Amino acid sequence: MPITAYSNYFSREISVEQYVNLCKNENLDSDFFCRTDMECPICSVKGGTIVSAARAYSDDREIRQATFRFNNHDPYCDYSVSDNSADSQYGFRINSRKNITTFIAKLTCSGIELGIFTQQTMREFRRWLFSIKKTTSTELEVTPDAIDSIEIILNDMPQTLPYFNELLELDSLHQYSKNLKIFTPEYISKIKFFKENKSHIDDLFKLRYYLGKDGIKKIRKYYPAINQEEICQYKKAVYALRSCTLFSTENEIKKIMSCNYSTNITDAFFTYLLWVSNWNIKVAIESFIKIKAHTPNDVNLANIIGVNIFDNNYLYKSIELINTKASEIISSHVFYKPILEKEIEQLSKMSQVDSEQSENSQLPDIDF
Incomplete structure (x- = not known):
């Protein structure tokens, strides 16, 4: 699942955090708006959804960063066969302190x-x-x-x-x-x-x-x-x-x-x-x-x-x-x-x- 995706409305490739911030400034519901707005940064397939970050129960440490999910990728897209896998994106596990x-x-x-x-x-x-x-x-x-x-x-x-x-x-x-x-x-x-x-x-x-x-x-x-x-x-x-x-x-x-x-x-x-x-x-x-x-x-x-x-x-x-x-x-x-x-x-x-x-x-x- 890609960490960054392309927003047609804002005309830029951005992360989930950036997208949520921009939607707040426009009084838009980012989760709902994402479905028609965002597209895969590689193959341009539309219909994105936001996958929330995951945190450890013990210390609230971020163990999985928020990402975008898309279906029906082009067969040659990097995410076409791994979009539902937790290790499909090299940056999926992020140290929140850095x-x-x-x-x-x-x-x-x-x-x-x-x-x-x-x-x-x-x-x-x-x-x-x-x-x-x-x-x-x-x-x-x-x-x-x-x-x-x-x-x-x-x-x-x-x-x-x-x-x-x-x-x-x-x-x-x-x-x-x-x-x-x-x-x-x-x-x-x-x-x-x-x-x-x-x-x-x-x-x-x-x-x-x-x-x-x-x-x-x-x-x-x-x-x-x-x-x-x-x-x-x-x-x-x-x-x-x-x-x-x-x-x-x-x-x-x-x-x-x-x-x-x-x-x-x-x-x-x-x-x-x-x-x-x-x-x-x-x-x-x-x-x-x-x-x-x-x-x-x-x-x-x-x-x-x-x-x-x-x-x-x-x-x-x-x-x-x-x-x-x-x-x-x-x-x-x-x-x-x-x-x-x-x-x-x-x-x-x-x-x-x-x-x-x-x-x-x-x-x-x-x-x-």
Whole structure:
């Protein structure tokens, strides 16, 4: 759910707090008026509703900031598949003692008062971002059943398997099972299968690397994903500008980099600042110095916050891989199961024999 949205009545993109303040000045019911006035800042779908902030019962601390909710987003909108999720917006969890949303609002309002930003350029910037999303994204082409099958395969695949694949002598692993619990017949069988069928499962190794154990669920939630190679030049400029302007010491860098919501929210602002500066970082730095030194007279002029388009490169690579290799991955698993079961049975017998021999070897010699 977006923290900022566009008001047609006030002709600006603003946060819930700013919108409520402006509506009070006009004697408007913000909750009711929002339904016909506000629209998604990215895909421009209308019919917004205000979702109130949530506070902790123990100390009244704000744990979820007020946001806007919209239905029927464009499929390529950042909020189309995650608008009802509490973590759909990177800035959703805000430290009320140092509200990054208020900080960005002041910077944005200062930029407007100084003539660096305008309401029109903000709208054009949003359209530019949306165009990038549509033209550089990839989305899942396989069926939901195929995704379910791949998820089963990944969950059945030990995360440490790539390390064992090349180095361990399979024939002797069962001998260690008594002392090392990891070497169960089932686990050794999996190692053996993946080692002997490496040509079929390299793609699974890649997916495991990109996604981890539960990452495929994120694909379902966040697709389509942007090809990060297409926007690498913008990403470097935004990160460089953020580092140059927000930080003055190494400690400050470490402090803010540990707060993911802060960096992701500020990146929306810095992407906009670079865009209006024609991606000239020198011009952007000089503009930021002016903006930061200025105290806005009107803090309800505008605000610009959005999801970070520079995240989730691994999702793009995973979607691309699944689209092209899904059938091969699934077919390798089809013949994997019966072979695995046979191996487990054989190894279980071997382990049992070894265990008996080990016990017998400890018996004293008997003279007849």
